[in-house]
């Protein structure tokens with residue numbers, strides 16, 4: 001556990017701020033770097049995600065405990081990891097976690113900081129049940145003030161987002177296999193079996209909805225495209241569910257080199273590396289360096305747009321700290337450019353599916369405006385259980 005705590009530290013905000021590269025990249029990107037350079041142990045990933053997910057309650061707890069600024073400032077990262085782990089884990093005994101965190105502190109920051117970490121850990125442990133009860137009664141405590149303000153007119157979005165953040169990683173992992181069977185599995189089973197792909201129930205529902213639509217309204221013969229495909233979860237799902245006709249030429253593109261690599265690795269794990277033609281391609285970016293060897297028209301295109309990520313805060317909890325209004329400006333522009341170009345490449349009678357991991361009303365309205373119709377699908381409308389907040393549209397090219 002001490003090793004995992006030390007391994008998790010560089011992913012936390014104050015450690016990231018010390019590195020020019022890590023401070024400019026998203027958490028997802030730096031986790032990708034690590035996944036590419038070797039196995040990132042699942043336990044480390046959980047520590048990182050839960051530290052970010054419990055950030056707002058951690059700040060309240062720290063203020064109650066002391067509120068003083070720390071020296072070195074990076075010590076706060078360790079306290080944040082410890083708080084998230086203590087609140088979200090039941091299988092590792094709390095006292096063990098605290099003493100391992102003290103040992104990690106000794107190694108990373110020297111003996112002077114150990115007393116403080118021990119005292120904060122013991123206090124958190126003593127108040128864990130009270131904290132969990134408080135969060136159960138008022139889940140919105142998990143959200144930063146700026147987001148509560150932004151969505152103040154949308155209590156259902158606030159409540160679901162907060163509950164999503166507080167979901168326990170120990171509860172198991174939803175995944176599907178190459179045969180299309182979908183089930184919740186133990187994390188260990190998931191890690192041992194290469195041909196399993198983790199997916200959120202909301203995304204699985206989306207794939208089922210696409211399959212229904214395609215069956216009811218088969219696209220004409222021709223090539224298929226997943227335009228924003230990496231790391232490939234939805235693409236593998238389309239294949240596993242048998243949505244793509246066996247004789248259709250299938251293309252998958254993404255604008256980021258590292259992510260295309262990850263997509264290729266995932267396809268290879270699935271045995272589909274020859275079935276799908278992958279390429280680096282930035283849609284809607286006339287200046288991008290790309291060799292467009294893609295077909296001129298597609299019978300089917302899926303544009304799983306890059307977005308604010310407001311529907312997937314549990315997997316990208318670093319987004320909680322961003323300036324949403326500022327981020328939205330560049331995101332909306334990118335979505336507009338991608339959609340314009342992808343839509344142009346859909347063949348007459350072809351199907352365009354557009355999806356968004358976002359529940360932010362500004363973003364959803366923006367895409368609705370561009371497509372000229374309201375969304376046809378929302379995962380949050382379909383399931384009681386908290387899951388990825390996905391919105392999607394289905395447009396047939398009638399030209």
Ligand SMILES: C[S@@+](CC[C@H](N)C(=O)[O-])C[C@H]1O[C@@H](n2cnc3c(N)ncnc32)[C@H](O)[C@@H]1O
Nearest residue numbers: 228229230231232233234254255282283304306
């Ligand atoms: C929501 S994610 C896709 C997730 C993926 N469909 C899956 O299910 O695993 C959006 C993706 O769009 C990519 N992207 C961003 N700008 C793009 C562009 N201009 N053209 C193509 N892909 C882009 C990002 O790198 C990111 O991988």
